[in-house]
Amino acid sequence: MAGTSQELLLPQPLPLDGGGELARTVLAYETYGALNEDKSNAILLCHALTGDQYVASPHPVTGKPGWWERMVGPGKPIDTDRYHVICANVIGSCMGSSGPASEADDGKPYAMRFPVITIRDMVRALVGLLDELGIEKLHAVVGGSMGGMQALSLAANWPSRAERVLVIASTSRHSAQNIAFHELGRQAIMADPRWNGGDYYGGEAPDNGLAVARMAAHITYLSEEALTEKFGRNLQDREAKSFGFDADFQVESYLRYQGSGFTRRFDANSYLYITRAMDYFDLAEEHGGKLADAFAGTNARFCLVSFDSDWLYPTSESRHVVRALNAAGAAVSFVELSAPHGHDSFLLEVPALDRVVKGFLE
Amino acid sequence: MSLRADLAAIAQAISPNTRVLDIGCGDGALLANLRDTKHVDARGMEIDGSCVERCVAQGLSVVQGDANRDLADYPDKGFDYTVLSQTLQTATRPDQMLDQLLRVGRQAFVSFPNFAHWRTRSALMLGGRMPVTRAIPVSWYETPNIHHVTVKDFRELAREKGAHIEREWFFSNGKPVSGGSNWRAEFAVFQLSRQ
Numbered sequence: 001m002a003g004t005s006q007e008l009l010l011p012q013p014l015p016l017d018g019g020g021e022l023a024r025t026v027l028a029y030e031t032y033g034a035l036n037e038d039k040s041n042a043i044l045l046c047h048a049l050t051g052d053q054y055v056a057s058p059h060p061v062t063g064k065p066g067w068w069e070r071m072v073g074p075g076k077p078i079d080t081d082r083y084h085v086i087c088a089n090v091i092g093s094c095m096g097s098s099g100p101a102s103e104a105d106d107g108k109p110y111a112m113r114f115p116v117i118t119i120r121d122m123v124r125a126l127v128g129l130l131d132e133l134g135i136e137k138l139h140a141v142v143g144g145s146m147g148g149m150q151a152l153s154l155a156a157n158w159p160s161r162a163e164r165v166l167v168i169a170s171t172s173r174h175s176a177q178n179i180a181f182h183e184l185g186r187q188a189i190m191a192d193p194r195w196n197g198g199d200y201y202g203g204e205a206p207d208n209g210l211a212v213a214r215m216a217a218h219i220t221y222l223s224e225e226a227l228t229e230k231f232g233r234n235l236q237d238r239e240a241k242s243f244g245f246d247a248d249f250q251v252e253s254y255l256r257y258q259g260s261g262f263t264r265r266f267d268a269n270s271y272l273y274i275t276r277a278m279d280y281f282d283l284a285e286e287h288g289g290k291l292a293d294a295f296a297g298t299n300a301r302f303c304l305v306s307f308d309s310d311w312l313y314p315t316s317e318s319r320h321v322v323r324a325l326n327a328a329g330a331a332v333s334f335v336e337l338s339a340p341h342g343h344d345s346f347l348l349e350v351p352a353l354d355r356v357v358k359g360f361l362e
Numbered sequence: 363m364s365l366r367a368d369l370a371a372i373a374q375a376i377s378p379n380t381r382v383l384d385i386g387c388g389d390g391a392l393l394a395n396l397r398d399t400k401h402v403d404a405r406g407m408e409i410d411g412s413c414v415e416r417c418v419a420q421g422l423s424v425v426q427g428d429a430n431r432d433l434a435d436y437p438d439k440g441f442d443y444t445v446l447s448q449t450l451q452t453a454t455r456p457d458q459m460l461d462q463l464l465r466v467g468r469q470a471f472v473s474f475p476n477f478a479h480w481r482t483r484s485a486l487m488l489g490g491r492m493p494v495t496r497a498i499p500v501s502w503y504e505t506p507n508i509h510h511v512t513v514k515d516f517r518e519l520a521r522e523k524g525a526h527i528e529r530e531w532f533f534s535n536g537k538p539v540s541g542g543s544n545w546r547a548e549f550a551v552f553q554l555s556r557q
Contacts, residue, residue, distance in 0.1 A: 301423060303418060319427075322425055322427075322435075323432075323435040326425070326435050326436050326437075326440075327435060327436075327437055329437065329440055331403070331405065331423040332405075332423060332425060333414070333417070333418045333422070333423050333424050333425060334414075334424075334425040334426050334427070335411055335414040335415055335418060335424075335426045336411060336426055337411065337415075338411070352412075352415050355415060355419050356415055356418050356419065358419065359418050359419030359420060359421060360418055360419075360421070362421050
């Protein structure tokens, strides 16, 4: 389906958690389905680390279908015949919203002069967008992975803005292991000589570093079972091992392909900034160290979904949030779904997820 | 959709516009009934993921969890009523479960199959084998019922726990039973409170 692509400049500078403000905040967003007269049928979809606003429309660079086409559209679980779906590229990213590749005051790209941002800063910008659109209260805020962090952040910091909060395969804080994998990716980018302190716009980008970062991250998105099922120890287009360092194994070839494909559509500096924001995320810390306090007085209904094969944000992280919501007396649903694909299950064919999403949004 | 007899008794006893936590809520029949007929703020806990999925699909707030462990996460007196229907006999520690029910709810409803029902007694006495009856339909080796209990046993447990029995109902074949409950009741329902 076709979304409507729009761009909006926030009327005010955006205050940031790290101090200071972003003078010019542009948000590029897509909408699907009509907004009703009293503006009560809007669903804000929050995208993941390397996602974008092209939820259900072809990606302008790769031409591939939207990342959640199976979930969003007419008659689908997030039904665009009923709901007005909004998805904006987060700040710090590279698909039209303000980020390190955007022009600073001096007419040159910010690069590393872009301020370090947080998940709450991303959400603050999204709330600014809702203000401009005149949407007081969302029917729901929905997100998987980093999108789920944004949904939780919106519920905690702007509790009156969403009636329903749907958080899929996510967490309320980044663990040491989560941070460690992100640091590996960042170091790969910064070790690429082409990164050049972040100052590569107009020249050759640090694609090798970014590809390695993507390869490492991609492993964390899949379960061991999924990798074994898909590739096993199969060799790639050859009868025998080469006794060299080509991609002998199919899994190597697959990762290299994922890595290089990623560099065509993503900016290395954006990867640094967004992974940093995720690592800084700790919703309890923002609220005096007690997660239940983050949700005190919320009237929203919550639904959390985890997948049994997700080792990036495992079920225990969702349970941790559910416990806090229960302690806060919030209306919460939680289900651990069985799916073989690992963290990426939220993007893939899991019919039970469709039923839960559809039912929760009713 | 009509409710099972024990659930119907519980539903009738629950006041409108209250907060209810149904532990082991299954497919959410009681929760949906309370929400739709009494404007109850109805929440559930259920261990079976496919049941939880069906509950959420009906718009109910149900958490997948193990009551043996996860009830501890709920604040004191966060609910007007807690409900434990035909689940007590599956608990690891029914006595501790009863404590949790009375801690989380101002009142607690507990229903269970009565092991002292005459059919169970005669199956054991005459057949000499673990009873498999209408009320306890699963063989000993695959039943989730690990702590069979009788009406007399439950009254004794309630007394030990300092719980006051507000009301009690007894059923056989879905119909009310009065008198001789420990013999004649296939199922029992108790409404309890504790200061």
